[in-house]
Amino acid sequence: MSFGRLVNEADTRLREWLDTSAQKPGTRLPSERALAVQLGIQHYALNRAMARLISEGRVEREGYKLTVAASTRIDAGLTCHLVIAQRSVHLPSYKRVAKEMGVKLVVHTWQSADEAALALDRLDSRDTEAVIFDPPYVAPVSLWEPIAARLLKHGIPVVGIGQSSAAIYSVNSDNLHDLEIAINHLLKLGHREIGFVTAPPTNPGAIEVLYGWEQICRRNQLNKSASRIYLQTNARLKEEAVEVADLLVNSWREITALIVFSGLDYNVQLLQEQLHQKGRRVPAELSLLFIGASKSPAHATIPVTSLTIDVALLQETAFNLAQRATRKKKNLGILPPPCSVLIQSQFIARNSTRPPAVLNDTSPEPKEDPSIASHTASRKLQPPAEIARALESCLRMAYPLAAKASLSERPRFAPIDLGTLVNRPLNFRRGWLGDLPLKQFPPGPHEIHGVPFNILGGPRRSDCGAIVFHSAVNTTGNSQKLPDTLIIPIKQKVRAVYILHGCGYAKFLHPFARYRFLNRKTCLGNVPLVSLGQPPPDYNPSQQTTDAVTPNIQDWWPDFPHMDFPGARMAPIMESEEAGHLPRHVYLYTLEWINPSPDKIVDSLEVSVDATLSTTLGVLAVTVLKP
Template sequence: MSYGVILSDSVQTLRRWLESSNLSPGNRLPSERVLARELGMKHNAINRAMSRLLGEGVVRRDGYKLFYAGAEKPQQSRFACDLVIARRSFFAKGYTKLARELGIELRLHQYDSGGDALSHFYHLDTPETECVIFEPPHLMPVPLWEPAVRKLLSHDIPAISARQAAPGVPCVDPDYTRAVELAVSHLRENGHQEMGLLTISPRSESGKEIVSAWKSLRLQKGLSSTARRVAYYSDGREDDIQMIMEKLDGDWKGASSLVIYSEHDPIVPHLLEGLARKGLRVPQDLAVVCIGDLPHLAATNPPVTTISFDAPLMQEVIFGLAQRLIRRRQDLRNHSSAARIRVQPHLIRRASTDAPGPMPIQATSASSRFSASSPELASTPSDMAADFAQLLNRRYPLTSNANESRFEQIDLGNFVNRPLNFRKGWLGDLPLTNFATGRHKIHGVPFVVLGGHAREDCGAIVFRSTSNKTGNSRALPSLLRIPIGKSAQAIYVLHGCGYSRYLSPFAQYDFYAGRKHLGSVPLVSLGYPPPDGDTRNFEKEAMKANIQDWWSDFPHLDFPHAWRAPVMEGKTEYPDRNVYLYTLEWKNPFPGRTITHMEITVDAEKPTTLGVLAISSLKPEPAHG
């Protein structure tokens, strides 16, 4: 458990004890050691929590004695802090939230380039500036920004560097050396001896430290071939992925695992997609560990093991250091005494690391069964086809023993408005390449997808959004009433969405028997988790969704009554890739009643775009006897 979690839990435990003890202001409290025994906590945890409550004024100290001051916090003395941070930083929201909790007036100065960042320092070099926190561009060499920070210090303005160290500059930064040690130790414990490192340019201090630690580990542990496997990426896009694929075919051919620095760039989803296209499975063929725990890494396929730094803890330490520097301005010009606080990493184990070696695959005819019902996978590599077939051949409980004669297709011919296999079709600019029209059996449900080989042969109902407004030169609908006219135990929908936003409701399916409303299903997209989100709660929060963006860069999961249906797109003019549709199951609470129609409504003021490909109904089970 990280230090930040311990501190937060300890403070809450101590608060609850104070609230439940019926204390009056001025009552003396037991000593910290007595409280630690009574609450079953470590003394240092109580000490930190008590320091927080002393700072808030809930508790006061007189010598070695502690007294309850009252539940109401006194007016806190606020101080102002200027934060210079990248506009696209994953950490800005965390600073803002914590500053609000601590009563700190935080002023954001966001930059788009190194030059923009330095220009802020000239404007902040005034007597009115109380303190400056600077998160340097992660690829900007220290000599380019260090003089500007030192100038503030020389004018008695406290300034702190976050995440990058510089001589004579107060800083709070991650211990990357220890992070590399943790990653390598974890992989070796799982039987991996041959590893490769993928990191950012060594022009940055973090990049230099990671590479230095990697090479020193080679000397300490005798990993001579591992030390030579170092590659650098820029923005984590196609060129970088192609570079690492070529290395895995070349001088990295013997590597069984990768360590990836990923605190700033979302390279990992692109890399996992590239490995899948290459037929490499994670972790069976290649284990992956990331230094840096961005929230989406908990929901990739598979979830990625990370070496994590507690970002809220780091920010809290930075604000604490800022307060100390403000109190001790007279020391700012003494560069030899500049504080450097290193935040220690911890390991978060997930499914992307395992003992090396192939995972046995059952000798079933999964791929052949799949090819009969879903021709789009017929030409894919056998391992990936088998994995996808396994996902697609799962059955909902209601469909597990259902005879195909119980399914009936809902006719969408009057409503389809976009083709599948053409640009500017499907959900946007890119087509749903190689997804065959006709019959598919997915999750035990037969679906019939319309369309054809000409642009005018439409196969999907695409609904209006801020991202998509027209189809075949006609305005896209925001409301449709689709006749059903059947008794059904359940309705199944094959659909997809694009331009997804995190946990955003954007559409709804409603089912009717005449005027009687039988039930509804709000559609909630999962999207990308927010950069400052809590990775520990991601999987729980994700279950509020029931569909995800069709693009494979997004984290894809199964939801209750809504399962992913992967499509491997073949070699076309577009790059090889896999994408995702979803099926949705709605159980009719009144299976004896005829469902006359369903209504599909969307919020046309949101960017998330819904595309419906097929709808199938399941008749009630016939009566026996």
């Protein structure tokens, strides 16, 4: 019998027992263990059922003391607002748990970190009873913490999932406990060389995981393992799995076990396939262990040993905290102080872990956990009006050559016609760079950075507005194969060429495409496109060495850090899908190439991409500046 059915059965029996035994208000009930024996059900299932009755106000708990409440269903009709990612795999579970607990759920979805913060901000209303906030894992707490603190001040409890703050009630997995269990399991098998894959330290939870890993490794004399960390920015991209597999056959070839810690729906099967192709067999040559909420470890070709949290329990606990807070507010007039609940994951040993081929008999016993500190990252959400003003200011900053040309009495700018080359629409799903459209960027003339660009497209799906190039995640457009290489005719003398473009699925300092400016077969200029992606915390572009790869474009999504680069500038676009929808700013980029031989004709612009990478290039417009 599934665990969900056990809990429902325990709930039914417990309610029937309360009804038939006619317990009076204030009567002390037997302990949960005694009740479980009396009713013939498992203690853990009865504990969950009792939590439902407590959340409804039918039973009250003080420490281990359980009593029948003076009145029942205090929280009947509670309306709880859920702020969650639009495509979260956990949304159906939230709805199911809310229905079981009698909570009316109002869902607000987000697609970026700023949208999540704005959605939370809009719930600062007298009509809001309680909020469950499932924030972006990559977002720093400082982005939404001031908003949550304001809601708390106004008597609105906010229960956070996966992140902690003094301004919210929170329910989290016990990350340090999970790390201890995972490392101890591998140590007992005899592993001494362990690698670690986890998320970048963009929030306190991720920082705690990294700091905890280092501390636990050093406490167990795993000094090499403490620094064997791969920071994974997008767990769904093939390149991420390829890079991890490459590490394991090169600089990490000594390791015998790998721990993957992911807060997202991690593709364990893809990692196993890449390891197999690189010759690292699981578990014969490499033990693999997963920590997180993904279901994929159990369904991989070789089922993976995992520490997996009970997502339904986490969600039910969040609703319980929201109900408790609103009940206390009704009874006492104020909210109780915020608190944090840690839920330990369930350890499931599967076929992916075994002793290494050569055991180290001198391995010390695992040492227990002392207290571990955490740190915070900083970022704040600006008001929408301030954001709009800043964006407009960025778009008005002209390139010096373009500003000078605009003062000329004769027109020196000439748009290049891309009408026969565009292959994807902008305003539709599966248009632009993949899954999400580029909204509210109408066709026609647009002046960006002092350069006039002509944007194509239209209201119909067949009205294409961008040239999108082949990549590992984008293969077709307009029912045709996307190009790996394309020649854009120019056929005139130019002082400079300006390109309006964007990219998606960006990786840190990855060269993924190239622009070549040709005079017949002679190359007048060669510009590699290098994405910034998600840089590590210590990255400082001003301190790069001269031989380092220099970025000149960034992912179009707002959750990535955006800035101007040498010869390239960000072009933020404010978009909103419909009236009442949260505003969202996305980022295109312009690139300026100055012709070193303006007396020579530039016959064409050759665009080539590395189609084996996920990073996808989209070109919207090309404008030349005549001499």
